[in-house]
Amino acid sequence: MAAVRAYALIGTGAVGVQVEAHVRPGLPGVSVVGLPGVAVREARERVRSGAASTGLPLPTQRITVNLSPADVKKEGPGFDLPVALAVLAASGYMGTGALQGVGAMGELALDGRVRPIHGMLSMAEAARDEGLRLLVVPLVGLAEACAVDGVHAVGVRDLREAVMLLRDAEKCDRFLERGRRWLRARKNVVTIDRGPDLADIAGQRHAKRALEVAAAGGHHLMMVGPPGAGKTMLARRLPSVLPLLDAGEALEVTRVWSVAGLHRAEAGLATQRPFRAPHNSASRAAIIGGGSPPRPGEASLAHRGVLFMDEFPEFGRDVIESLRQPLEEGLVVISRKAGSLTLPAAFTLVGAMNPCPCGNLMHPERVCRCTADMLDRYRGRLSGAVGDRIDLFIDVPPLELSAFESSGGLDDDSAVVRARVESARSYRLEREAFLGTPPPGSESGSTVGQSHPARLEARLGLSESARSLLREAISRHVVGGRGYVRALTVARTLADLDCVAGISAEHVAEALSLRDPGYEYRGASSAAVSW
Amino acid sequence: MVNAPGSATTRTYAMGRQADRPTSPGSLEAALGLALVAAEGTRGVLGLLRRHSPEEVWAAGRRDLLEWTEGRPWVDRFIDLRSRTFPREASSAVAAAGLVFIPWGSAGYEADLLALDLPPAGLFVKATPDAFDQFSVGARVAVVGTRKASDYGLRVARAIGRAFAERGVWVVSGLALGIDGRAHRGCLEAGGRSAAVLGCGADVIYPRRHRELYERVSSEGVILSELPPGVRPAPWSFPERNRLLAAISHAVVVVEAPRRSGALITAHRALDLGREVFAVPGRVQESVNEGSNRLLYDGATMCLDPASLVEDFLRFTRKETSPFLSGVRDHGSADSGESGLEQAGRLAVMALSAGPCSVDAVAGVAGITSREASAALGLLELRGQVVRVSPGTYGLSER
Numbered sequence A: 001m002a003a004v005r006a007y008a009l010i011g012t013g014a015v016g017v018q019v020e021a022h023v024r025p026g027l028p029g030v031s032v033v034g035l036p037g038v039a040v041r042e043a044r045e046r047v048r049s050g051a052a053s054t055g056l057p058l059p060t061q062r063i064t065v066n067l068s069p070a071d072v073k074k075e076g077p078g079f080d081l082p083v084a085l086a087v088l089a090a091s092g093y094m095g096t097g098a099l100q101g102v103g104a105m106g107e108l109a110l111d112g113r114v115r116p117i118h119g120m121l122s123m124a125e126a127a128r129d130e131g132l133r134l135l136v137v138p139l140v141g142l143a144e145a146c147a148v149d150g151v152h153a154v155g156v157r158d159l160r161e162a163v164m165l166l167r168d169a170e171k172c173d174r175f176l177e178r179g180r181r182w183l184r185a186r187k188n189v190v191t192i193d194r195g196p197d198l199a200d201i202a203g204q205r206h207a208k209r210a211l212e213v214a215a216a217g218g219h220h221l222m223m224v225g226p227p228g229a230g231k232t233m234l235a236r237r238l239p240s241v242l243p244l245l246d247a248g249e250a251l252e253v254t255r256v257w258s259v260a261g262l263h264r265a266e267a268g269l270a271t272q273r274p275f276r277a278p279h280n281s282a283s284r285a286a287i288i289g290g291g292s293p294p295r296p297g298e299a300s301l302a303h304r305g306v307l308f309m310d311e312f313p314e315f316g317r318d319v320i321e322s323l324r325q326p327l328e329e330g331l332v333v334i335s336r337k338a339g340s341l342t343l344p345a346a347f348t349l350v351g352a353m354n355p356c357p358c359g360n361l362m363h364p365e366r367v368c369r370c371t372a373d374m375l376d377r378y379r380g381r382l383s384g385a386v387g388d389r390i391d392l393f394i395d396v397p398p399l400e401l402s403a404f405e406s407s408g409g410l411d412d413d414s415a416v417v418r419a420r421v422e423s424a425r426s427y428r429l430e431r432e433a434f435l436g437t438p439p440p441g442s443e444s445g446s447t448v449g450q451s452h453p454a455r456l457e458a459r460l461g462l463s464e465s466a467r468s469l470l471r472e473a474i475s476r477h478v479v480g481g482r483g484y485v486r487a488l489t490v491a492r493t494l495a496d497l498d499c500v501a502g503i504s505a506e507h508v509a510e511a512l513s514l515r516d517p518g519y520e521y522r523g524a525s526s527a528a529v530s531w
Numbered sequence B: 001m002v003n004a005p006g007s008a009t010t011r012t013y014a015m016g017r018q019a020d021r022p023t024s025p026g027s028l029e030a031a032l033g034l035a036l037v038a039a040e041g042t043r044g045v046l047g048l049l050r051r052h053s054p055e056e057v058w059a060a061g062r063r064d065l066l067e068w069t070e071g072r073p074w075v076d077r078f079i080d081l082r083s084r085t086f087p088r089e090a091s092s093a094v095a096a097a098g099l100v101f102i103p104w105g106s107a108g109y110e111a112d113l114l115a116l117d118l119p120p121a122g123l124f125v126k127a128t129p130d131a132f133d134q135f136s137v138g139a140r141v142a143v144v145g146t147r148k149a150s151d152y153g154l155r156v157a158r159a160i161g162r163a164f165a166e167r168g169v170w171v172v173s174g175l176a177l178g179i180d181g182r183a184h185r186g187c188l189e190a191g192g193r194s195a196a197v198l199g200c201g202a203d204v205i206y207p208r209r210h211r212e213l214y215e216r217v218s219s220e221g222v223i224l225s226e227l228p229p230g231v232r233p234a235p236w237s238f239p240e241r242n243r244l245l246a247a248i249s250h251a252v253v254v255v256e257a258p259r260r261s262g263a264l265i266t267a268h269r270a271l272d273l274g275r276e277v278f279a280v281p282g283r284v285q286e287s288v289n290e291g292s293n294r295l296l297y298d299g300a301t302m303c304l305d306p307a308s309l310v311e312d313f314l315r316f317t318r319k320e321t322s323p324f325l326s327g328v329r330d331h332g333s334a335d336s337g338e339s340g341l342e343q344a345g346r347l348a349v350m351a352l353s354a355g356p357c358s359v360d361a362v363a364g365v366a367g368i369t370s371r372e373a374s375a376a377l378g379l380l381e382l383r384g385q386v387v388r389v390s391p392g393t394y395g396l397s398e399r
């Protein structure tokens, strides 16, 4: 009998699985027991032909492979390599101690090549936590596995190499050295691509400023404008002004993307903040995640990045509602037969929409043909828990000629804006550290509404003139309770961008100009649709 | 008329702060009761508040009290006073005096007060909720000194008050004649916020000559005392007040203090609490400087000039980030005429008079930045002077 460690994915995490192989006289064949998924049952065929083409034919005996614990569902082709190694060891191709403290992962091609699989990062982390002596991984996936500190990973091209290095400690060292060289060489060729840059956009300074504010304060953003105004183009550039992923965030992003099979294994860790733009016909499961085996949805794929929802009101009501949990808690919970699964989903939401379903509302020449009911339904998608969490609203007018007559030189590119965003964020942290721990659930983000207004204002450093302007806005019913808190938080972010302690009247006025102007459209619409 | 417990007295103060220490109506009444009884003469009972909550002390039997105090003689007197004190009725008197009671353990009650030998059962406060909230999160410095100050001392006290005010630090003092009053004044003159800790009820104006100062501090800042409303000052109450002054401030600055003076008591209490003490050097051989110079000799930090004093304060108390709080003041809005915002608004209106256009176009025509334009349009829209004629396009309103 021989045994090796393998890993099964559960959400974005992995758990250890013991792969045992037993060879005994009987009808020749391989059977796999212990809750194997379809792909794992098929491993038999790939292992048999992979072994044969490597020149290590399986004995004509009865081979039983057991995967334990039996109650963990094992999915995907990643078990090919560990199953093959256990079988070969049980068949006498390796010494008894060869697999002691060894883990493995990888899919086998029919010719014995070892291919990368999904979720290698999470598996390598689990292997590290188990303190394995050696982790055998596909060579192309070495960068991803080695992103985990303290894991002893060795990369192999095919099954033959795996057997060779496990048989012979000296060979193992040579393969480890090859891996190190391989990683070093890779480092020099990988260029960090930051994605599209703000500098590509002519004009639209108002919208660019809103992106900067959204990035600095982690605010969600809604863009309202006619088709072709450049909303998609703007949203796509938000990741470029967010701070670069830090080491921990890079691990988080890579984990999700790798599990979803969207990460290029040879790329090591993710360097770019994700940008996801699901279509408005997407189902709830596509956004939140689910299925069997459960796959991360768009909300999780946008983790630490941007989730862009073009034509926001066209998304299903259930889809929009399902965003409530990620917006509140930065995660999604998928319930399944075998308990619920938590996936990370902390993203900045950027929505885009037309002023009305037909797009012509308030257009100087064109006529809007939407009924009041249609308008209400359209705008209604913005009310409720999810709409309430969108702090910033901007209008994106069609490109103007004047944008090309660049007044006052070129606008800032993404790197410059990002530097300001980073300084605003660190200013905010400094300020918060000075003020001490806020009462539970205050100030930052969505839970701000739970602080007493006077307390909140004092904490955020509202100046007298700013206060009276805000009071004026309340008394003129321009903002209500929630709008007040939103305006205050946005104004605080504007002050952070200026690195000043006090919120001035200018900050409040600008924050007010970034609020949802919906009511005015509605007021105007009754005239427009009076026919 | 009997108020519902705590209705008027706790008002909005202390809401949302330190939610782990909730104040039940019972504990509010107990704390108020203890404050009343302590003022009647059994101050020793406050010592129990280092270990026990007001509720426990208020409900404790004779045996427990004797055990907790190791048989202090005042226990029976306390029990007697307690049986004749009705905090619920008193709470309406507190409200009637325009005061708010911040009980032991509530969010507005500074945790450092518990480090005192005799922690107050609560604080009676005269202030707007707003001012008190800012006070409790703000940086606070006590500026104290003799009542019989020299011209030099008065001048320096005022300059120090101003210097702290300019950095948004609360100037705390005792509202006394001489140095105290001058420090309060300097602070208020510079548009800062000041707080007074009194040795009499927070509604009692003493000295009477400081009536106008009292009014200003109570309307713009905070007045607080541990004594119930109406209590007149007594010789013993000032040293007790000084310990409160020290505990509520992050550092103490002594300007002109003779040997054996209240200011020195404040300084020593501050040292007991591990606070930084600063002193202003004075001429030797003048009795008014003996105490403060002695502090310097013993290692207090010297005030080189008001500006560097403030810097040192911010550094020592790690309140160097206190500009975070100074923003509550406006810079040159009232007297410098038109604010930047209003000016941008005027330019935006001129730009829009040619016809509706976008934020960026307004900025281009008016010669201001896009963010100035959106702030201006935000203001004008709020006031109904401009409207959005189509998404992203502003126009002057018809009205």
Ligand SMILES: Nc1ncnc2c1ncn2[C@@H]1O[C@H](COP(=O)(O)OP(=O)(O)OP(=O)(O)O)[C@@H](O)[C@H]1O
Pocket: A200, A201, A202, A203, A204, A225, A226, A227, A228, A229, A230, A231, A232, A233, A234, A310, A399
């Ligand atoms: N300010 C701009 N600077 C440079 N190119 C622009 C600008 N605005 C629009 N464009 C061009 O117009 C194209 C359309 O923009 P985009 O797809 O972002 O518009 P949209 O508002 O998302 O439209 P829709 O509502 O139809 O989705 C862009 O691909 C870009 O080439």
Ligand SMILES: [Mg+2]
Pocket: A231, A232, A233, A310
């Ligand atoms: Mg688009």
Ligand SMILES: [Zn+2]
Pocket: A356, A357, A358, A359, A360, A361, A368, A369, A370
């Ligand atoms: Zn329409």
